[in-house]
Amino acid sequence: MSTAKEKRQQELAIDMKQGMDYDELINCMRCGFCLPACPTYRESGGNEAASPRGRIALMKAVVDGIMEPDEDFEKQLSQCLGCRACEPACPSGMKYGFLLENARDIIQKKKKHSMPVRLLRSIVFNELFPKPNRMRTVSTLLWFYQNSGIQKIAQTTNLTKIAPGNLSVMERVLPKIPHPSKLKSRPTQVKAEGQVKKKVAFFSGCLMDTMFMDTNNSTLFILSKSNCEIVIPKKQNCCGALHAHSGEKDGAKQLAKENILAFENVHADYIISNAGGCGALLVDYSHLLKDDPEWADRAKVFSAKVKDISEVLFEVGMPKMILDNQIVTYQDSCHLRNVMGTFSAPRKLIQSIEGVTYSEMKDADRCCGSAGVYNIIEQEMSMQILDVKMHEVKATKARTLVTANPGCLLQMKLGIERAGLQKDVRAVHIVDLLAEAIRKAEENLNNLNKGKKI
Known part of the structure; x- marks a missing residue:
């Protein structure tokens, strides 16, 4: 008689066989071009199972009935960052990210979580991220925590050191949460400052329009200054990236439908995202x-219209930008580079700022170890990758x-x-840097007009 565990593995093997894209699995030529691009392969000392090629082989072995989908199998899929750096490196055009998300979704449907984990997942995926009002409530509580003296x-x-893992440090690097009144009065339209060059629809996101609201405000400021007319659909929701990467594909699909409905009657030239992770899933809605x-x-x-803000700003042209003399470097967002194909536009925008000396970081295209909630659930590997990254930042x-x-x-701040390096290095979002540079240029011009020395 088989145990409950064995029965679950048998059912999971059947679901994998029925649910995985076999044509995509056999598309892997096993050439190994993906190996040097994979962070977990490198940091594991060259463990084949910790590579994209190895994980594809594991998935195929389960589908072919050669191996059972045991705990080691699930662990290897869990330890993948999902950075998708293997995709640009693959000569056969493997869509590894789709295979990974599909496998994780199948696994989650059969996984027997403990009651606390089930409750936590239900709150996060069903009751928090898809509910904008609740996201604002959480942000309000964080604002109170930051501003009440607590x-x-x-x-x-x-007391913060009681928090497990690196959460105590994460608490210190959280952005300053906006006042609750500002969270309730978000714009739905912003006019171009001059003659309209493009009409754009802005995907404001969930975390971006609460915890990172100042960055969204910088985005609207820059787009207006660059003569873009901006529409912000009111009924948009979370992009669903966290759901898609965590084996909650049905939730991601529902959020995708809500966002398509919110944007499809806007008739904009582009749908703009300012978050690499969000933008990558938006282009994957198709x-x-x-x-x-x-x-x-x-x-x-919908997906055909999605562009990262840096691409649009580079296309329409930026106003004059100035900063105090400083060296600036750039860390790629994995999904922005590997999925959306955006890598030169951010660099060119930074290099166009007067006073900036741009220094390209070695392996800037390699993952920083954040990967959504990876730095919490796979802390050891995440910190190993981050420490290597900070060595390159110092250089x-x-x-x-x-x-x-x-x-x-947040990972860079961590x-x-x-x-x-708190006294030597600051980490900023690119749109906040660009907004800072525009304001500095305007301040200098105003002072010049008033006859003041700059």
Whole structure:
């Protein structure tokens, strides 16, 4: 008689056989071009199972009935960052990210979590991220924590060190949460400052329009200054990236449909994202809903319009930008580079700022170890990758470290804390840097007009 565990593995093997794209699995030529691009392969000392090629072989072995989908199998899929750096390196055009997300979704449907984990996942995936009002409530609680004196007391008395893993450091690098009143009065339209060059629809996101609201405000400011007319659809929701990467594909599909509905009657030239992780899933809506007859074509139209803000700003042209003399380096957002194909535009924008000396970081295209909640659930590997990254940051001699995704930004701030570089290096989102540079240029011009020395 088989045990419950064995029965679950048998059912999981059947679901993998029925649910995985076998044509994509056999598309892997086993050439090994993906190996040097994979962070977990490198950091594991060359463990084949910790590579994209190895993980594809594991998936295929389960589908072919050669091996059972045991705990080691699940662990290898869990330890993948999902950075998708293997995809640009693959000569056969493997869509590894789609295989990984599909496998994780199948595994989650059969996984028997403990009651606390089930409750936590239900709250996060069903009751928090898809509910904008609740996201604002959480942000309000964080604002109260930061501004009531509780945070100061917790830090000075070392109460924050009770938090497991690196959460105590993460608490210190959280952005300043906007006042609750500002969260409730978000704009739905912003006019271009001059003659309109493009009409754009802005995907404001969930975390970006609460915890990182100042960055969204910088985005609207820059787009207006660059003569873009901006529409912000009110009924948009979370992009669903966290769901898709965590084996909650049905939730991701539902959020995709809500966002397509919110944007499809706007008639904008582009749908703009300022977060690499969000943008990557938005362009993947066409794949996510490809088997849904009602939504497949609508998803294609939506995804075709999605662009990262840096691409649009580079296309329409920026106003004059100035900063105090400083060395600046850039860390790629994995999904922005590997999925959306955006890598030169951010660099060119940074290099166009007067006073900036740009220093390219070695392996800037390699993952920082953030990967959504990876730095919490796979802390050891994440910190190993981050420490290597901070070594490369130091080598640039940069005063300012720029990235283009909120998770990457927090991870970079965490790395700065771990490396003791708080007095020497700051980490900023690219749109905040550009907004700072525009305001500096305007301030200099105003002072010049008033006859003041600059």
